[in-house]
Every structure is written in C-alpha cells, then in structure tokens.
Amino acid sequence: MKVIVPIKRVPDTAGDKPIDPETRTVDRDAVESILCPVNEFSIEEAVRLKENLGAEVTVLLVGPESAQSVVRKALSYGLDGAIQVTDDGIAGSDALGTARVIAKALESIEFDVVIFGNQSTDARTSLVPAAVAELLDLPSLTYARFLEIEGETITVHREHEEGYDVATAKLPAVVSVVEAINEPRYPSFKGIMAAKSKPLDVKSLADLGVEPEQVGAGAAAATMYAFEPRPPKEPGTIVEDDGSGSAASQLAQWMTDKKFI
Amino acid sequence: MSEILVLIDQTDGVVRRTSLQMLGAARGLAGDLSASVTAVWLGPGAEDAAGALSAHGADRIYHWDSDDARGYVTVPQVDALQAAVERSDAQVVLFASTNHVKDIAARLAIRLDAGVITDCTGLVVEDGRVVATKEVFGGDLITTSKVSGDRLQLLGVAANAFPVDESGSGEAELVVLDVTLSDGAKIAEVVEVSRQAATDRPDIADATVVVAGGRGLGKAEGFELMEKLGDAIGAGVGASRAATDAGWYPHRYQIGQTGRTISPSLYLGAGISGAIQHRAGMQTSQHIVAINKDPDAPIFQIADFGVVGDLYDVVPKLIEEIEARKG
Numbered sequence: 001m002k003v004i005v006p007i008k009r010v011p012d013t014a015g016d017k018p019i020d021p022e023t024r025t026v027d028r029d030a031v032e033s034i035l036c037p038v039n040e041f042s043i044e045e046a047v048r049l050k051e052n053l054g055a056e057v058t059v060l061l062v063g064p065e066s067a068q069s070v071v072r073k074a075l076s077y078g079l080d081g082a083i084q085v086t087d088d089g090i091a092g093s094d095a096l097g098t099a100r101v102i103a104k105a106l107e108s109i110e111f112d113v114v115i116f117g118n119q120s121t122d123a124r125t126s127l128v129p130a131a132v133a134e135l136l137d138l139p140s141l142t143y144a145r146f147l148e149i150e151g152e153t154i155t156v157h158r159e160h161e162e163g164y165d166v167a168t169a170k171l172p173a174v175v176s177v178v179e180a181i182n183e184p185r186y187p188s189f190k191g192i193m194a195a196k197s198k199p200l201d202v203k204s205l206a207d208l209g210v211e212p213e214q215v216g217a218g219a220a221a222a223t224m225y226a227f228e229p230r231p232p233k234e235p236g237t238i239v240e241d242d243g244s245g246s247a248a249s250q251l252a253q254w255m256t257d258k259k260f261i
Numbered sequence: 262m263s264e265i266l267v268l269i270d271q272t273d274g275v276v277r278r279t280s281l282q283m284l285g286a287a288r289g290l291a292g293d294l295s296a297s298v299t300a301v302w303l304g305p306g307a308e309d310a311a312g313a314l315s316a317h318g319a320d321r322i323y324h325w326d327s328d329d330a331r332g333y334v335t336v337p338q339v340d341a342l343q344a345a346v347e348r349s350d351a352q353v354v355l356f357a358s359t360n361h362v363k364d365i366a367a368r369l370a371i372r373l374d375a376g377v378i379t380d381c382t383g384l385v386v387e388d389g390r391v392v393a394t395k396e397v398f399g400g401d402l403i404t405t406s407k408v409s410g411d412r413l414q415l416l417g418v419a420a421n422a423f424p425v426d427e428s429g430s431g432e433a434e435l436v437v438l439d440v441t442l443s444d445g446a447k448i449a450e451v452v453e454v455s456r457q458a459a460t461d462r463p464d465i466a467d468a469t470v471v472v473a474g475g476r477g478l479g480k481a482e483g484f485e486l487m488e489k490l491g492d493a494i495g496a497g498v499g500a501s502r503a504a505t506d507a508g509w510y511p512h513r514y515q516i517g518q519t520g521r522t523i524s525p526s527l528y529l530g531a532g533i534s535g536a537i538q539h540r541a542g543m544q545t546s547q548h549i550v551a552i553n554k555d556p557d558a559p560i561f562q563i564a565d566f567g568v569v570g571d572l573y574d575v576v577p578k579l580i581e582e583i584e585a586r587k588g
Contacts, residue, residue, distance in 0.1 A: 139448045
C-alpha cells in the first residue's frame, strides 16, 4: 500500500505576518515558517497505516526550496521519502492552482490513498483536497475523524456540524483528516536523525508536465488586490471579582446593555 | 435578468441561519447586478421551505428532490449545482463556508474553471463583478479579492457576517432541476448518518452567542456549568484545545487554528487564557467577554468586558443574574 501525505509550510500563527506589498502575498521567507500543525494529524494517520498495514508513506510538498526544512521535519516522524515540487512559476497560485500542481504530481506516481489535513492554519480555505479529487476523478472522503482500510475499501467518518456520516469508497481515494482523528506523537531522536538521509525527489513544473500558464499568479482564478491590518481594538472594561461572584452582576448589566440578555 | 444562485445549507429540511444570511447578502448584490435571487435546494423538502426562503429574499427556488443528494459523497451535489448554473447562466453563486459545502465549490470550480473565495465577510459590486472582503490569519489582516477575468464567481459566505432580509413576498416560484448524474457521482457512498442527540443548543458556527471553556475549568464537569450558562442565553458551547485535548469536551467544538473559526456577536470565554492559537479562531467575534483568574491572560487584551476572578465564583452567579433578568 502506498500513502501520500501532502504537507504545507505555513507561517507560525504566533509570529508576525509581513506581506510583500509588491506581490500582495505573505513574504514566506521573512516569517517564521513551520510544518502546518494540522499536518501532524495527517502524518500520524499515515504512520499508523505504516505500522498496521505496512504502508509506504511519501510526503509531498509544493513550495520553494527553502521549505525543505519542513519536508525533513515531516520525514522525522518515520516516513519513507518525499517529493518536493519547486518552481518559480508556482508563486502566487491560489488554492485551485496549488491543487493542479498536486494533482499533476500525483499523476506521476502510484498511490492508494492521499491523506491531507482538512485545512491549513494560514489560508484555511479547505478547497485543495476536493479540488485534487475532482482533477483525478477520485472520491473525496474529507473531514475524516476516523479512517479504516480493509482490502480495497476505505471507510471514514466524515465530521459535520450535526455529527458524522459514515462513507465508503474503493481505493484509490483522497482523504482529509480533522484533529479529532488521533493524538499525534512526537518525532523520535532516531526519526530525526534518519530524516536527513531519506530520499527527496525535487521536481519542477516541466518535470510534471504542467504548462506555466496553468499556475502561478497569472492563472489564479481568485486574486487578492488589497489588504489592510485589522483596526486596533478599543481597550475594554476590566473588573475584578472579590471572590463572591459579585462581578457577575456588572457583567450581566453589560450584557443587558448590549441586548444579549 | 441574470440570477444570483444561493446554495441553501440545510439538514433534513432544517435551514441553517447562514442560509438566510446568504439570501440577505444576495439581495444586497441583486440591485447592482440587475439580478434576481434564486435559492438552490438539494434533497427533499423544498416545498415546505419555500415560503420561508421567499420571505427571506428568494425570487425562485431550483430544487432537486433526489435522495442521491445525500446518499453519495459530494459529487451528486456538484452535478446538481452545475445544472443550476448552466440553466440560469448565473455569474455569481453564494455558498456557506462550512466544511462539506466547500467541497462542492472546489469540485465545481475545477469543472467550470471558476474562481472561489471562501469565508467572505463583505460583498460589493464594482464594474459588474463582485469584490469580496475576508479576514485572514485569524483576523489580523483584512483582504479584498475578486474572481479574475470573466470566470464564474463562487463565493463562500462567512457565518454572521450579513443581515437577514425579511422583506420578501413569501411566494417564490418552484422549479424542478433536471440533473444528470456524472460518471463519478456514486464513487463514494454514505452508508450511515450518525447524529448526536438533538438539542436546542445551536452549533458554534451558526450561533449568535458562543460560550467557551478552557484549561481553567480544571475538569470535564466544568462543561456542565458552561452548558448551563450557554442554555441560559441560547448560546453554542465551544472549547479551547487544552480542554478538548484533555478529553473534557468533544474535538468538534474546538475553537482555534486547528479547529473551528467562529465569528459570533458575542463570545464569552471562561478559563481560557487566549493563546494566539485560540484567538485565531475567535478574535473576529463582534464582542468578547473573558473570565479568568490571571489578570495577565492575553485574552484580556482583546476583551470588551473582562472579569478577573475564579470562574466557579463568577459563572454560577452570572447564570442566576441572567435567569433573574430574563424572568
């Protein structure tokens, strides 16, 4: 069984987010960047398939050369190898453009299941998994809080606002997982050391047969053309409770004034 | 006259609040686009909902009554929405920025080479095209975007961002959609639907008021108190990741960067310090209330009203106060 885990490099939520005024994209080399925290869950699920079904797991990253540290970080969880698609032509792609690159990369390899995180912590559009599935004519079993593979059949519990749907499909399939699915482990020291020598296959758009006009800023179907920082917030009212809960009546009064009661 | 399509988000005929807000948003665009507003209803139940949809701004309703809409994962709904777009020649489709609906938009965008903008909090018309504002990076930045060229505009509407319009006639035209399922429509089957026990408590994504508990609750039982508070004011109940990781409350209610993003009129956090990872999921809330023992907790920096104190002193009293004021 072959499992692909697409990963993303994202700005650390705790850091500043400088935007390049020329390109109106986040200056990803100027921010502290990390492996997307949601990928910890998709990687953990892949590691479990490796342990339970002997799956071979490859991570896939679309991003600049400088994102290689994030690939190595992902490999440190004990995965088998990586593909990194790096090309100047990718810069400025929207979610659908990124999905086209990922789909092309997947077309070039064999796989049984692709495990995404359900959202990235930066853009949070959640569009990429279903778009990739559409491009490859595959099932999109997204928002999985449970995943099981038996023979050629995959079953997931797809989380939604009212509960979950149990859905099944034949492999190959595209999956995205939510954080309820597992408790990610930390990389082991052995894993961290081994990650440095795991095979990393770097590919360009030309290697994948992607035409330059299909991706990048020029091809983006949705374009951001202005941005501004959120206006600063007025300081609020802070009251101290004396241990009797008496501050609750001040809060209730405030809530009444604002018509929440 | 062109049509703005609004993909109604509903479960078993129960229309989510966001759907009414989307109809309101569509009405806001209709004048400038010289367009009418068409609700798109997938699955059984359109007749029963027609009056309400029309009263909230729908001029007509396209519906597809097939059980296939829910019997298979996503693709039949994409086929149906595609049929609605092709029938109407619509340039704008509004959809709810909830998880499963985003999948429909993503697949349709690939099929039709359309553009998608999710989580829009503002929509205006410029030169005949829709300009969307959205909040990114947990609300740190507000961006303006539009779908480029003359592509179909698929616009995901954020919850609680648009007013509900109640000036509609109540009499919409019902039109049955003619849907041909694509080859891949039945590629993934829904074999079971598991619902949590029905309560009157709204989901945190829809709710106008959300109360949330965190590490400071100290134990799972603390959420009984939060639910009691929530029910007193008709609020949804959420949690910080510290609380869901501790197993005190289900993960689906986690507010934060790896969980859900909410934007209610009022957020009330108790025992939540307000780490940046949590704030990324709630700081666009209109009003923020915090109850925390630690006066230096970062959540007080964004709170409109903060109580420095023990939540176990303050919250029970607050429930009493609310009940008294309601009575």
